[in-house]
Amino acid sequence: MQIGKRESQRFEKRAQIIAVARQHFFEHGFDNTSMSAIAAQLGGSKRTLWSHFSDKEELFGAVVLDTASGIRAQIDMPVGEGDPLERLTRLCRSIIDRAVSPLAVGMFRLIGPIADRRPDLGKIFYERGPRETQRLIGEYLRENFADILWTTDFRQAGIDLVTLSGAEMHFERMWGLSVQPSNQVKDAQAHRAAMLFLRAYARNPESFVPRAELAGPVTPLPED
Numbered sequence: 001m002q003i004g005k006r007e008s009q010r011f012e013k014r015a016q017i018i019a020v021a022r023q024h025f026f027e028h029g030f031d032n033t034s035m036s037a038i039a040a041q042l043g044g045s046k047r048t049l050w051s052h053f054s055d056k057e058e059l060f061g062a063v064v065l066d067t068a069s070g071i072r073a074q075i076d077m078p079v080g081e082g083d084p085l086e087r088l089t090r091l092c093r094s095i096i097d098r099a100v101s102p103l104a105v106g107m108f109r110l111i112g113p114i115a116d117r118r119p120d121l122g123k124i125f126y127e128r129g130p131r132e133t134q135r136l137i138g139e140y141l142r143e144n145f146a147d148i149l150w151t152t153d154f155r156q157a158g159i160d161l162v163t164l165s166g167a168e169m170h171f172e173r174m175w176g177l178s179v180q181p182s183n184q185v186k187d188a189q190a191h192r193a194a195m196l197f198l199r200a201y202a203r204n205p206e207s208f209v210p211r212a213e214l215a216g217p218v219t220p221l222p223e224d
Contacts, residue, residue, distance in 0.1 A: 093190035099166030
């Protein structure tokens with residue numbers, strides 16, 4: 001279905017507004033970002049901005065949705081035949097890449113300081129971001145791995161897979177405790193997450209991941 005030139009221009013303008021607003025939210029936070037400042041950077045009249053978004057909350061919601069949708073679109077969810085461990089490892093690796101990306105880290109840093117004061121914004125972020133991602137991955141597991149997994153709660157399985165894959169690296173990046181992990185580190189974490197997931201959820205885990213494969217050297221705790 002083709003759209004007219006005027007509608008196409010409106011979509012382009014909306015995308016431009018969201019991109020500028022995201023930059024302002026990331027740099028200044030929600031409280032210190034103003035519609036006037038966004039309009040000033042965009043140029044033209046303020047009326048153009050207000051014709052797209054009635055207030056800052058609506059614009060924030062659009063930024064969250066656009067950012068989350070963009071991140072989700074890059075998650076690699078391989079379909080078809082193939083070794084389940086290999087396919088899940090690819091998925092886990094993709095989850096890790098998204099979890100430590102500047103966009104994902106920036107969104108969590110943005111919402112954290114205001115979640116208690118503005119639970120409405122926290123809800124927008126959760127429902128349009130993490131919750132929808134969990135649902136999407138859960139549906140992927142249902143459609144592609146239901147025959148080898150014992151669970152019927154695929155949303156919870158998706159939550160567990162995301163947590164095993166990227167939670168630690170994500171929070172280390174969010175809190176500034178580590179630099180961007182190397183590809184080698186991300187590959188190893190993805191493989192381990194996929195193995196742990198199959199050990200926990202597979203009907204016959206030993207046929208996919210023998211227990212001995214999970215044995216390895218213990219990583220020492222850092223000294224004080």
